Amino acid sequence: MMWITALVSGIALGSFYALITMGFALIFGVTHAFNLAHGDLLVLAGYVAYWLWKAWDVSLVLAFPIAVVAMLFTLLVLQRLFSLLREPLELNSIIMSFGLAILLQNGMLFSFSGDYRLIPAPILTRGIHLDGLSVSYGQLTLVILSLIAIGLLHLVLHHTYLGKGLRATIQDREGAALAGINVRAMGVVAFSIGAVCIGLAGPLYGAIYYLYPTAGLQATLLAVTITIFAGVGRIGGLLLGGWVLGLAESAAVILLGSSWRELVSAVILMVLLVLRPQGILGREQG
């Protein structure tokens, strides 16, 4: 019975991971910028929702659009900062976003203290209870929301003109520019979609899992892992990758105990990096 619970929580967790990763993978694919502050932005979105509830008694449902708007502002500022960076972009973006992550963490520490926060949403803790199998509404929401988000993203990428531009930029930035695609605008679009994903995932995170200022880095590393696993531009791969990671972590928790969780994702990331040393968009040196 324990295994079924692990399966359920693994899929739910994995769906959440996939949702987090979508924004990151799209931003990286289109702009080649690594945003190490991605997870911290997620936590920030969660704190925004928390603050809305705490100070203004705003319900969780209303918090979503507000968080999305807040994230749109934030990520567009970020996009401008990233565009100021010199070559090598991948490395410089890692370093700069590392600094931004520290800034954000301290800002959140100052604003909300280090205590664990949770947005109360009792409906999420209730759930369906069958024969020994229990699924909370929170977990269901995660799975459904991530499926919808992935579906929508797939739709945009493969059935719209904009999506074509995004995919072209992901595949070959220079080529796309030569073909007349405004790659800078594609970057803005990618950041915007990323903002929407974070704006949705953040409040959920705050309602289901605990918020604390340093939670971000872990989330970012998860996003990096899944992005490398899936290969950029492969949306289905993101969902699969998320589930694999979620299930692996749940299994590790059962077999080894919860303190080994972070080690599992770290090891998976290292294995992926070593096996694909040319990176996600790798091509043989010519």
Place this chain on the structure above:
Amino acid sequence: MGEDLWKRAFPGPERGVPLLVLLGLLFLPLLARSSDYVLSIFTHALILATLALAWNILGASGSISLGHAAFFGVGAYGSALLSADFAISPWLTIPLGGLVAAALAAVMGLICRRLRGAYFALATLAFVEIPKVITDNWDGLTRGSLGLVGLPGLPAFHLGPWHVNIARSMSASYYLVLVYTLVVVFLVALVWESNLGLALHAVREEETAARAAGVHMDRYRLFSLLLSAFVTGVSGAVYVHLTRYTAPGLAYSLHFSAVPVIFALCGGRFTVLGPALAALLLYPVDQFIFNPLLPAGHEFLYGLVLVLAVLFLPGGFWGALRRSP
């Protein structure tokens, strides 16, 4: 001859700065009227300076590590456990801690041999978890997440008629750490100007051209990693005997991974002294000015200067100072 060397090392008007800083550090206990608080801040700053200097040994090859806390923590725990459980003098366990860190670095270096740039940085970020989680869970060896308390302090120092009990005296600890820092500066300067340094700089500037000119890149990168890890581990060990306490959450914390990067980049990663000068400037500013103002969140300063450095001053402030005619 010494003066010639000094003039060659600091050709510009910034020449006075290192000398001033050194004098300030030498007379600090006098200047601070032996305030334990001030001394402890600067002792801490000096250790961070050694971390930044050590980090930059690897940085010289172009590799950016975001996970040096792994070596710091392993050095700290190695020395702590050897001195606490086996009653070996810290004089011995401190360098041993460095060796354990170097051994860990050898493993990581071999695994990450083919990684470059951003991917190497990511790998180092992930790698920290390995020693951290193992230390956290191997209760039998390390006492787990509770950490270790009551560790032996920095050992007494005997020289002929002199007998200094370093652990008891804030000033003595401070001077010991200062001497250690100067040794590390000297080591880095030696590497920088040696043929090894030449290889590292060449690899950093143009990897392909360096290899085509006969530089065995993998070997030199690995060596710089080992040396960097060794010194970092020694610093971790010194730290742990200074504070006489450690825990996995502390020894492997992001703080000790982030701080060397920030100081090296803000100070000047293409210079010898830059990392140390940044440490001696930024840490006291953080502790004396921002910590009292914002007990929670004062470290935003580090994030801010890093972002500013990457965007506007990639050679660091000391690097910029040295270039100006």
Place this chain on the structure above:
Amino acid sequence: MTLLRLEGLGKQFGEIWALRDLHFTVAEGEIVGLVGPNGAGKTTLFNLISGRLKPTTGRILFGDQEITGGEPHKVCHLGIGRTFQSSRPFARLTTLKNVLVGRVFGKTFRFRARREDLEAAREILDVVGLLHKADTPAGSLTPSEQRRLDLARALATRPRLLLLDEVAAGFSPVAVKQAVGLVRRVQERGVTLFIIDHFLNLSLRVSDRLLALDHGEKAAEGAPPEVMRNREVIRAYLGLRHEGDH
């Protein structure tokens, strides 16, 4: 004596053959020009010889030794130096230090004997005419000076064979004349030269022989006048379709 021998050398990228079934030799003391239009496979050939790429087929022999797929630094130690299509100076190091890298690491790592290395490096800077800029950061040199620096650095590794990739690209006639002089001075030091020269402004004047490539295959080889009159070579340069006949 044959210094370099290529036997059935080929390199495939995905579906495309950048170089296919190349047989060629370079004799010691020669200057061989490697010509052909863009995409002919010239730089790929250099990358294969110097070890930057591993061949898909074939062998490379240097002297008596097989160096197929060797590591770049090992190939350098054996005596093959090279420059690159775009200059790659160690920008933050001085010109002298750039050359010193080649001198110190070109054969095997040397801990000691710094003075003789410095003198040797200065001598080479003198040969390429950059001694007056010995203490300038290499990043501040003009583009043509940086090309000469690349050459000096490769020369410092004491090569028997030097692969020069576009050493005179975009040079004015005066600069080409200087480059010709430089190449001859290098030859006088006993170095065999293999020169890529897409624009043909250099190799026609200095080469003993030419090798012309087109779409990865040998189009012609021989004395410069004959090769440049060769129908295939002319068609290749004019960009006419490469029909299957040889």
